[in-house]
Amino acid sequence: MDWVQIEREGGVATVRIDDGAGNRFGRTMAEALRKTALVLQDAPPTAVLLLGAENFSCGLAGRDDPLFEPFRQLVQNRDAFRAQEIVQRYRNALAGLARLPCPVVAAIEGECSGPMLAMALAADIRVASLESSFAPTPLSRGVIPGIGELTQLAARAGVDRITATVLTGGTWDATEALALGFVSQLVAPGTAETTARNLVTEILAQPDATRLQALVTLRAMAVEPTSADDAESQGGARTWIRGEWQR
DSSP states (O other), X not given: OOSEEEEEETTEEEEEXXXXXXXXXXXXXXXXXXXXXXXXXXXXXSEEEEEESSSSOOOOOSTTOTTTGGGGGGTTTTOHHHHHHHHHHHHHHHHHHHTSSSOEEXXXXXXXXXXXXXXXXXXXXXXXXXXXXXEOOOGGGSOOOOSSHHHHHHHHHOHHHHHHHHHHTOOEEHHHHHHHTSOOEEEOTTOHHHHHHHHHHHHHXXXXXXXXXXXXXXXXXXXXXXXXXXXXXXXXXXXXXXXXXXX
């Protein structure tokens, strides 16, 4: 099956994430996202609606989670260089969505956590159900994936406001996520997609060139510092090769 499906209607591309197993992020998912971004870059839509099957995303499923697979052979040799190459490939797959020349709106129902949280944070706007919850990969799993969860959260909510939750393996409910600023709008359960579609319609009612330039300007303001981006990638690589995630 296609893990990432694209549907186009009236200039709007709906990108639906569904691997049939809870949307577990790994090499196959990253490659599907990379190809999706290339397809959309070749024929840019006027807007993208980002959706997930059932939950928008889920946390790590266990030691057999596909996220871990490419790192297993790197632990014995402590190959941080190769680990960072893999981390960067994952980051680039998500960044492809964030670089599209159009607004990207994510509709979130249920759990949004782990590496897939970085995907939601790649969108320009996040509409979430009141029953949704959010969490970075818990440190108890023995790894920082390094693919953008922390830098994107810090850029939107501030380091001081996320540190305690990150270090204790906590979660944020929908109301907390809105207060922290990384969710744009809360809606009744089951209505996130409809609300997001209506929001896209309102956005596209604005003049084309002006809308695009406003988006470019806002994205420039939201970009995290390069040093922070590098720090997360390098920190992720170091935790991957330590192998604590294998215990």
